[in-house]
Amino acid sequence: MPEEFAIQLENLGKAFGRGRQRVDAVRNVNLGIQTGVVFGFLGPNGAGKTTTIRMLMDLIRPTSGQAYIFGQDVRRNPGVYKRVGALVKEAAFYDYLTGRQNLELLARTARDYRSGRVDYLLNQVGMDDRADRPVKTYSTGMKQRLGIAATLLTDPELIILDEPTNGLDPDGIKDMRAFIRSLAEEQGKTVFLSSHQLREVERVCDRVAIINQGEVLREGAVSELLGRRSELRIRAIPIQDAHAVLSKEWQVTSDGAWISVRARPNESPKIIRQLVMFDVDVHEVVVAKQSLEEYFLTVTKSNDPTRRESEPLQKEDEDV
Ligand SMILES: Nc1ncnc2c1ncn2[C@@H]1O[C@H](COP(=O)(O)OP(=O)(O)O)[C@@H](O)[C@H]1O
Ligand SMILES: [Mg+2]
Numbered sequence: 318m319p320e321e322f323a324i325q326l327e328n329l330g331k332a333f334g335r336g337r338q339r340v341d342a343v344r345n346v347n348l349g350i351q352t353g354v355v356f357g358f359l360g361p362n363g364a365g366k367t368t369t370i371r372m373l374m375d376l377i378r379p380t381s382g383q384a385y386i387f388g389q390d391v392r393r394n395p396g397v398y399k400r401v402g403a404l405v406k407e408a409a410f411y412d413y414l415t416g417r418q419n420l421e422l423l424a425r426t427a428r429d430y431r432s433g434r435v436d437y438l439l440n441q442v443g444m445d446d447r448a449d450r451p452v453k454t455y456s457t458g459m460k461q462r463l464g465i466a467a468t469l470l471t472d473p474e475l476i477i478l479d480e481p482t483n484g485l486d487p488d489g490i491k492d493m494r495a496f497i498r499s500l501a502e503e504q505g506k507t508v509f510l511s512s513h514q515l516r517e518v519e520r521v522c523d524r525v526a527i528i529n530q531g532e533v534l535r536e537g538a539v540s541e542l543l544g545r546r547s548e549l550r551i552r553a554i555p556i557q558d559a560h561a562v563l564s565k566e567w568q569v570t571s572d573g574a575w576i577s578v579r580a581r582p583n584e585s586p587k588i589i590r591q592l593v594m595f596d597v598d599v600h601e602v603v604v605a606k607q608s609l610e611e612y613f614l615t616v617t618k619s620n621d622p623t624r625r626e627s628e629p630l631q632k633e634d635e636d637v
Contacts, residue, residue, distance in 0.1 A: 326382065354524055370403075373391065404465055404468045457483075478509070479511050
């Protein structure tokens with residue numbers, strides 16, 4: 318396995334239960350995650366994200382396939398976890414100790430621990446002012462921040478976070494997003510995070526795998542996945558002529574003075590040239606990128622046309 322892969326999953330599968338009770342939580346997942354990227358594992362609740370991460374962390378045994386971290390089969394080479402920091406569920410802390418005391422306690426048991434790191438991390442996750450209060454007074458979001466600080470104590474190269482912004486308020490989400498980006502951009506870390514929030518993944522991740530009902534449906538650069546199906550909205554006169562010209566080559570719909578063209582983003586100049594060539598006046602052009610949410614719905618629908626969205630993805634507020 319080449320070192321440039323932080324994570325590789327090969328035909329990874331997990332079934333819980335037997336017979337009629339059998340649940341195929343993860344089915345035949347293949348993924349390669351390169352070092353230095355923020356990779357999003359996106360899917361609705363129950364898609365199989367946590368189960369995949371638990372196999373990756375060797376917390377449960379796969380029914381089929383293998384997981385590799387830095388080229389090492391995790392079941393055979395547990396030593397590789399020295400290079401990994403993971404937050405898989407809400408971290409367990411001592412309630413009666415303060416956040417700082419909890420981290421210091423963990424730090425003492427961690428190898429390669431440098432003094433000053435606890436202070437540094439408390440600051441990084443925005444907890445300096447609350448570090449000296451007992452954990453029992455913390456909100457879910459504060460515990461989440463402390464949990465992330467704890468995963469970073471040993472300065473791991475790969476950071477695995479299961480739904481890292483769960484329980485955070487809008488400001489907390491913003492901070493967390495900036496912090497995760499800085500881990501990759503300033504410190505060269507690889508981050509693998511799961512999320513059921515499209516905007517989260519859209520804004521934080523370089524690459525994304527979309528998982529639903531245990532299957533990875535798509536994988537790619539966030540920009541590629543979004544750019545592929547963009548829509549060009551054009552206000553043109555006369556609209557009938559615009560429709561006639563463009564519908565020869567593209568999928569076109571029109572309403573009122575506007576015409577919508579399904580095209581790749583780099584086809585815009587060609588589309589406009591065509592209109593000009595046929596004496597259509599172009600008044601306005603708007604490129605409307607498909608959101609990841611719309612994209613996800615198209616992907617899951619095309620995957621199984623009989624299935625309706627029983628578990629819609631949760632939306633965040635627009636401006637978070
Ligand atoms: N220990 C378990 N026993 C039985 N079923 C489980 C267990 N853990 C998860 N599942 C099932 O596996 C599927 C995937 O769950 P999970 O990986 O937690 O999804 P996600 O993290 O994407 O929300 C769900 O249908 C869930 O009910
Ligand atoms: Mg989960």
